[in-house]
Amino acid sequence: MSEKDMAETQNTNGATGEAMVDVRSVSRVFQRGRTPVPVLKDLSLRMANGEFLALMGPSGSGKSTLLNLIAGLDRPTGGEVIVGGSPIHSLSERKLAGWRARNIGFVFQFSNLLGALNAERNVAVPLLLTSFSARERRRRVEIALEIVGLSDRSKHRPRELSGGEQQRVGIARALVNDPALLVCDEPTGDLDRATSGEILDLLVALNRDQGKTVLMVTHDPEAAERASRILHLVDGQLADCGHDGTIVLPAHEPAGAAV
Amino acid sequence: MSSFTLISAALRRKKTRTFLTFSSVVFAFLIFGVLSMLQTAFSMGVDIANEDRLVVRHRVSLFQLLPQSYEADMEEVPGVIDAVHFTWFGGVYQDPANFFMQSPVEPAEYLDMYPEVSVPEEAKLRWIETRNGAIAGRALVERFGWEVGDRIPLQPTIWQQEGRGDEAWEFELVGVYESDVEGFDETQFLFRYDFFDEARSFGRGQIGWFAVRIADSDRAAEVAAAIDDTFRNSAAETKSESEGAFAAGFANQVGNLGLIVTSILGAVFFTILLVAGNTMAQSVRERIGEIGLLKALGFTSSRVQRLVLMESVTLVTTAGFLGMVLAVGLERVLRPALAAYFPGLFLRPEDLFLGLGLAVVTGLVVGIFPARRAMRLETALALRRL
Numbered sequence: 001m002s003e004k005d006m007a008e009t010q011n012t013n014g015a016t017g018e019a020m021v022d023v024r025s026v027s028r029v030f031q032r033g034r035t036p037v038p039v040l041k042d043l044s045l046r047m048a049n050g051e052f053l054a055l056m057g058p059s060g061s062g063k064s065t066l067l068n069l070i071a072g073l074d075r076p077t078g079g080e081v082i083v084g085g086s087p088i089h090s091l092s093e094r095k096l097a098g099w100r101a102r103n104i105g106f107v108f109q110f111s112n113l114l115g116a117l118n119a120e121r122n123v124a125v126p127l128l129l130t131s132f133s134a135r136e137r138r139r140r141v142e143i144a145l146e147i148v149g150l151s152d153r154s155k156h157r158p159r160e161l162s163g164g165e166q167q168r169v170g171i172a173r174a175l176v177n178d179p180a181l182l183v184c185d186e187p188t189g190d191l192d193r194a195t196s197g198e199i200l201d202l203l204v205a206l207n208r209d210q211g212k213t214v215l216m217v218t219h220d221p222e223a224a225e226r227a228s229r230i231l232h233l234v235d236g237q238l239a240d241c242g243h244d245g246t247i248v249l250p251a252h253e254p255a256g257a258a259v
Numbered sequence: 260m261s262s263f264t265l266i267s268a269a270l271r272r273k274k275t276r277t278f279l280t281f282s283s284v285v286f287a288f289l290i291f292g293v294l295s296m297l298q299t300a301f302s303m304g305v306d307i308a309n310e311d312r313l314v315v316r317h318r319v320s321l322f323q324l325l326p327q328s329y330e331a332d333m334e335e336v337p338g339v340i341d342a343v344h345f346t347w348f349g350g351v352y353q354d355p356a357n358f359f360m361q362s363p364v365e366p367a368e369y370l371d372m373y374p375e376v377s378v379p380e381e382a383k384l385r386w387i388e389t390r391n392g393a394i395a396g397r398a399l400v401e402r403f404g405w406e407v408g409d410r411i412p413l414q415p416t417i418w419q420q421e422g423r424g425d426e427a428w429e430f431e432l433v434g435v436y437e438s439d440v441e442g443f444d445e446t447q448f449l450f451r452y453d454f455f456d457e458a459r460s461f462g463r464g465q466i467g468w469f470a471v472r473i474a475d476s477d478r479a480a481e482v483a484a485a486i487d488d489t490f491r492n493s494a495a496e497t498k499s500e501s502e503g504a505f506a507a508g509f510a511n512q513v514g515n516l517g518l519i520v521t522s523i524l525g526a527v528f529f530t531i532l533l534v535a536g537n538t539m540a541q542s543v544r545e546r547i548g549e550i551g552l553l554k555a556l557g558f559t560s561s562r563v564q565r566l567v568l569m570e571s572v573t574l575v576t577t578a579g580f581l582g583m584v585l586a587v588g589l590e591r592v593l594r595p596a597l598a599a600y601f602p603g604l605f606l607r608p609e610d611l612f613l614g615l616g617l618a619v620v621t622g623l624v625v626g627i628f629p630a631r632r633a634m635r636l637e638t639a640l641a642l643r644r645l
Contacts, residue, residue: 068639073555094559101557108642112552116268124260126556137260173556 019082020181020213021047021070026079028065039065041236042079049180052207052214054227061233063217064185070215071104071183072096084180101129105174105212107203109186113158113169120145120154123172130177144172147210148202164195171202175212182206184216188223200226265553266570269542277574280538284578284621285585287531288614292586294520295610296593299442300603301516310476312372313483314505315342316468318496322347324465325495327456336489338473338482343368344452346467350413350428352403359399361413361448362467363455372470375440382407382434390454392433396445400435407432411448421460428458442603470502528621531575535625539571543629550633551641564634571626572619579618583611 023045029038039062047053057063068074069081072088081089084103091099113122120141127137145151148168158166167187174182184203188196204226206212216227224230232239270277315333317323324346333342348361366386370376378386378394386392393411405411412427420426430450437445456463473482483499490497500508543550550563558566590606597604 064639071555073639073642094561097554097557097559099557100555106552106555108552112548114265114268114549116271117264121260121264125265125553128260128262128265129557 019046020049020051020084021045021215022080022082023066023070024080024082026066026069026076026081028062028069028074029077039236040069040076043236043238044079045231045238047213047215050207050211050213052204052226052228053216054224054230055215055217055233056219056221056224056230057233057239062236063233066233067183067185067215067217070181071106072100098129101126101177103179103181105171105177105179105182107167107171107174107182107184107187109189113166113173115158118155118157119150119161119169119172122158122169123176126173126177140176140178141172144176145169147175147206148172162195163191164198167191167195167199168202171199171206175206175210180213182212182214184214184218186218187216188218188220196220196223262566262569263573265566266573269546269566269570270574272546273542276538276541280535281574281578283534284531284575284618285582287527288579288582288618289585289589290527291524291614291617292583292606292610293589294524295614296586296590296604296606298516298520299605299607299610310479310501310503311472312502313471313473313479313486313499314468314502315471315483315486315497315499316505318487318498321468323495324462324467325469325497327464327466329490329495329497330469332489333469333471333486336482336485338475338478338485340472340474341368341372342469342471343372344466344469346452346455346465348413348418348455349416350418351416352411352413357403359446359448360444361450363452364449365452366449369449372472375438375443376436377438378434378436385433386451389431389433390451391428391430393430393448393450394434394436395432395448397435397437398445399448400432402446405432407434413448418455418462419460420458442605444603471499528617531621532625535571535575535621536628539567539574539626539629540632542570543567543633547636547641548643550636551638551643554636554638555642560634560636563636564630567630567633568623568626571629572622575622575625576615576618579614579621583614583618586614587611 023043026040026043027038028040029036031037043062043066045066055063055066065074069076069089070083072081072083072091076089079089080087086099086103088096088099113119114125117125123141123144124137127140130137132140141154142151145154148171150165150168150172153161153165153169158169161169167190171187182203187203188199191199200223203214203216207214207228214227216223218224315325315329317325325344327344330342330344333339343365345362345364348363350361351357352359366383370378370383382394386394395405395411399405409432411430411432413430414427415425418428420428430448436449452466471482471486473479475482479501483501486499487497553563553566554560587606590604594604
């Protein structure tokens, strides 16, 4: 990602074009005993449809919390989260589950495949929530496995697959319901450099060729470089990137806290 | 692929643990089946008791004798149709371990009183013609390999023959009786009362107890009271009760079998609840991340709860079903082998259904708490356990 690209995003924390994700003045406070612990503070973020955004930041900065809010796994204490036009912060637990099934594809650090099921059955798990015919389910599983290049490994169980292949199956599972938004939490965190590159290539291709919007949390700067935009989260707030790539904290933060 | 695929996958996750839990549940239901059979065997007299019949015995105990002349008096009591009598003979065939019930009866009256007993016509005639003739139940005949025409010696323990001391009584087997009634006792040995009464050395005219047929089963208590009133203040007062109550009292001489069986089953199923409950709780604890994943993928909390509950019900019900099938298999083996000892040893259909129902209920009880835990898991927190 060039410095010019960074400059375009530094003042908006948003993207031009139709918004896939619109996070408005969101805060999230957790209770630790009687002590409220603010994790996200009045954070706003826009993500364009078809964008590939990398979210970076130190541990405890709120990356996963923000990801969970956008993916509909958690609710904000304040503010609004609108994804694909749906105000998901106000949906009931049941509706939110249905919304996730239709709109979100999850890719985790560990593929988390069910060990007793082969690759194609793992990929088919989200389809249990749909009313597709058996034929349509088979078709979708075949396509998803083909996209990740594992058509020939469909009958293999997770223990018979390499770490990279397992992660590919996890990505196929994320794709099988054809979601608009892929949410990836450290998708290469458990992989070696070469395999990480393959997985990132796949995510880039999904973004470029299939038009998937990708939100990726990562600690790895090289992985983040593959995104079309990088945002840094520091202490619950989005930090701007300077022209030289340094991160500048919001004005009210002490200068010494710059990362 | 269906939800059952996920349930099956969860059960196959720790195969050894699932196998051990499964086996313990199978064994528990096998025990249930066997104990049910035993209970049926011991209570069969109660179950097949005829409501139209009363049993009249000495008020003090079954082993005190009553005058045979009471029979005519009883038949005069309003509501009584007829009466037959039995006497505990207690003879030994070859070895004291070869126990079976023996009693003198009056053949024609006995067969009239017990229409459920089926004896070939030819055998009936021979029984009436032959003074020392006897009939025996099918199971008893098969147990000892007797054939019609055999001479059966019974060594007396109570009733000696006049002038013959300990000499064995000798009976001629003239026929074999059977019954279409499931569990009817086919292990009895019945011989003629007139032969017995004339030959015995003491107690002539005395019998053990009466079976009395009444006209209206709804008036059984009333008729029983009337019979007892008839002999009140006599040298041998009576106690009349329904055939079922008599059989229950007889069965309870070996202890309150129902209570014993229920206590054992209670202990077995309590253990199963702990074993299977622990398995399910542990399984859910180990799969918190996996459950979080399912929720993230869009499975609702109630659906996750149902999955865990179905997993538990599948495990326990399948094992329970197998346990009951094994119990049926065991019954097929034991029933013919032990027919002469436990004539009512069989698994009743209602016990089979009770077992299967118990399996479903146990599965639900075992699964309810882990299922609720799975339902309540917060998705984002659960995913951290991935």
